Amino acid sequence: MQTGKINVQTENIFPIIKKFLYSDHEIFLRELVSNAVDATQKLKTLSQLGEFKGELGDLKIEIELSKKTITIKDKGLGMTAEEIEKYINQIAFSGAEEFVKKYKDKAEANAMIGHFGLGFYSSFMVSSKVEIITKSFKDAPAVKWECDGSPDYKISEHKRTERGTDIILYIADDSKEFLEESRIETLLKKYCKFLPVEIKFGTREETVKEGDKEKKVKKDNIINNPNPAWTKKPADLKDEDYKEFYRELYPFSFEDPLFHIHLNVDYPFNLTGILYFPKLKKSFEAPKDKIQLYCNQVFVTDAVENIVPDFLTLLRGVIDSPDIPLNVSRSYLQSDANVKKISSHITKKVADKLEELFKKDRKDFEAKWDDIKLFIQYGMLSDEKFYEKAAKFALFKNTEGKYFTQEEYLDKVKTTQTDKDKRIIYLYTSNTEEQHSFIENAKDRGYDVLVMDSPIDAHYINSLEQKLKDTSFTRVDADTVDKLIKKDEAQPSKLTEDQKKNASADY
Numbered sequence: 001m002q003t004g005k006i007n008v009q010t011e012n013i014f015p016i017i018k019k020f021l022y023s024d025h026e027i028f029l030r031e032l033v034s035n036a037v038d039a040t041q042k043l044k045t046l047s048q049l050g051e052f053k054g055e056l057g058d059l060k061i062e063i064e065l066s067k068k069t070i071t072i073k074d075k076g077l078g079m080t081a082e083e084i085e086k087y088i089n090q091i092a093f094s095g096a097e098e099f100v101k102k103y104k105d106k107a108e109a110n111a112m113i114g115h116f117g118l119g120f121y122s123s124f125m126v127s128s129k130v131e132i133i134t135k136s137f138k139d140a141p142a143v144k145w146e147c148d149g150s151p152d153y154k155i156s157e158h159k160r161t162e163r164g165t166d167i168i169l170y171i172a173d174d175s176k177e178f179l180e181e182s183r184i185e186t187l188l189k190k191y192c193k194f195l196p197v198e199i200k201f202g203t204r205e206e207t208v209k210e211g212d213k214e215k216k217v218k219k220d221n222i223i224n225n226p227n228p229a230w231t232k233k234p235a236d237l238k239d240e241d242y243k244e245f246y247r248e249l250y251p252f253s254f255e256d257p258l259f260h261i262h263l264n265v266d267y268p269f270n271l272t273g274i275l276y277f278p279k280l281k282k283s284f285e286a287p288k289d290k291i292q293l294y295c296n297q298v299f300v301t302d303a304v305e306n307i308v309p310d311f312l313t314l315l316r317g318v319i320d321s322p323d324i325p326l327n328v329s330r331s332y333l334q335s336d337a338n339v340k341k342i343s344s345h346i347t348k349k350v351a352d353k354l355e356e357l358f359k360k361d362r363k364d365f366e367a368k369w370d371d372i373k374l375f376i377q378y379g380m381l382s383d384e385k386f387y388e389k390a391a392k393f394a395l396f397k398n399t400e401g402k403y404f405t406q407e408e409y410l411d412k413v414k415t416t417q418t419d420k421d422k423r424i425i426y427l428y429t430s431n432t433e434e435q436h437s438f439i440e441n442a443k444d445r446g447y448d449v450l451v452m453d454s455p456i457d458a459h460y461i462n463s464l465e466q467k468l469k470d471t472s473f474t475r476v477d478a479d480t481v482d483k484l485i486k487k488d489e490a491q492p493s494k495l496t497e498d499q500k501k502n503a504s505a506d507y
Helices: 014-020 027-049 081-103 119-125 173-179 181-191 239-249 310-314 337-360 362-382 384-390 406-413 436-444 457-467 497-506
Strands: 002-005 061-065 069-074 127-135 142-147 152-158 164-171 199-210 213-222 259-265 271-277 291-295 298-301 316-320 395-397 403-405 424-429 449-451 471-475
Touching: 027 061, 027 069, 027 119, 027 164, 027 181, 027 298, 061 181, 081 127, 081 142, 081 152, 119 127, 119 164, 164 173, 173 181, 181 199, 181 298, 239 259, 239 271, 239 316, 259 337, 271 337, 271 362, 310 337, 310 362, 337 362, 337 384, 362 384, 362 395, 362 457, 395 449, 403 406, 406 424, 424 436, 436 449, 457 471
Parallel strands: 061 199, 291 316, 424 449, 424 471
Antiparallel strands: 002 152, 061 069, 069 164, 127 142, 127 164, 142 152, 199 213, 259 271, 271 316, 291 298, 395 403
């Protein structure tokens, strides 16, 4: 057996890591399972390159619970004693020490993920002792490493014969919640649901038929989907595949999305994902926190306001990018030039997709307009670049249920609805039932009336009046029909004198 002391200035570094690095203790499971996935993926790569010539075998990662421990098992690369010394005792601890020195007086960390090898040490947030039992894919003896969170560690040879690594956590008294099966399953489904290697946690019963009889058999309970839709090529997916993935993301959603956008970018940054357009209620009470951010299929957060413009947070779906800057604990986004570039690109892709749908099948686009109108108006109000693109496909709807682009509507009304000052007057109703008589009066005069009844139409109208040349919006009940659009000459009216009086009295 070999014992040693990790070369750090701090007597016990883990309480400091615990305080400043990981604010949420549950993160330990994500970090350890992610490490196991990395070791497995690296072995697959070596096998493909011919540098590992053995059998890969079953590469499932297993999570096991006992009364006192959590064990994370993989059949990946494994480590030699020298690699334990390098990757566990030196790099990670020196990185942790540097982190503590730099950030011990700060509430937040600005270090980039991957700069330090700290993921493994999140285990000490919930453990009184941690053991590593590992055997490398190379021809070397198996190794056992153990540490109680102090700078002291023990390392010895072990009788393990299978390639891979077991991380054994002896759960501390203040973290017993993590020995509950339901708690671990919830965390695995939250953070590891789409990791690219199968993750086994316990077993499940299935009923199978044998002849005329049925019997129950136990099978591995696989937590995750290693090949989610966003990792595949759009050409390999059908519309039903996208809907099925939507139901996988949002199992309690009772409506299918209206349509989707598949993101697939490899330059100047890597970005994949699928964004869905749900139906938005007129109340505008669409829940946010529905877009999930991943980094190499590892869940990071569903609070994506820093990378997705505010109006796009009304969408649902997944964004995955290794180029999104995260703090060292992978818990939140950081301000970075890449974030702005990615945000702008996502906005452009959404606008391009909407324009494509509009041009490809206008009737279908019009049929969905009432459900996406709020989203598009919100985007046009909050993002100038989005407005420039959306102006081509944003629609006006009139009281007869017909739809027009901005350009089309201008052509429709400029002859009849230009006032004496050469301004084009767009008449609109905010409530077709309450303002019915005024709408009919305007139509009798030959005017057209738009329906502008969304919660943000007042703001939208104000914006359009600033952007559309020589244009004003007037509510159809703002005055008598004779005065809605002031002409040089009095216009003949189809109303009787009594009707005129009633219309005026109603207003």
